[in-house]
Amino acid sequence: MSGRDLKREILLNIIKADTANGTDESTGVLHGRYPGLSLTDCKEIAETIQTALTTGRKDKVSLVVTAPPSFGINAKPTMTVVQSMIENAKRNILITGYSLSSYFSELMDIIIDKSQKGIFVKFFINNIEKQPEADKLLQYKGKFLKIYDYNNKDDKMAALHAKVISVDGKQTLITSANLSYHGQQGNIELGTLIESERMAKQIDNVMTQLIFRKVFKEV
Structure with missing residues (x-):
């Protein structure tokens, strides 16, 4: 050697x-x-x-799909996965919102309730000024509900386009689906549910670095 x-x-x-x-x-x-x-x-x-x-030894990856009801496929439905992840979160939730709609209001109530019970929530939102559905979240921001805005004034076409939910430092959904009716039920969307502490930590580190570098502004 x-x-x-x-x-x-x-x-x-x-x-x-x-x-x-x-x-x-x-x-x-x-x-x-x-x-x-x-x-x-x-x-x-x-x-x-x-x-x-x-990579690969302990991680589990599942396909997550939004598709017409008549479309048979061996995959987890996006709506079911999103709802289950948020409802079952025990310690923390990291979530991004490119496009929020009134369809998401029920799950938003659950997120607020979770934060009120001491579950730490970090919610990253694209151009919050143009997201009226975020108003309710803003009323409850505080110690356990942190809200971060992405608004690139130098490039109006730039956006927080990532759709991610990560809970309890071990389960992460990365998907093309928005937090809207069509994203959860109407469109054709593909994503992956990753059960991995390593991946959840990487996602959290990326978002933390973006906060530190002032790419996101805490609201």
């Missing part, structure tokens, strides 16, 4: 140890080997390698 291969093997073993022990020794090792990279870059590289090492 060459010296370079040995160094790679040592680094890989350190990353594996970090994964198993919840430590972060690999960031410093990477920074020592590649001082031109920032500590943040090194941390992201280490986390990417950790993800590659752990």
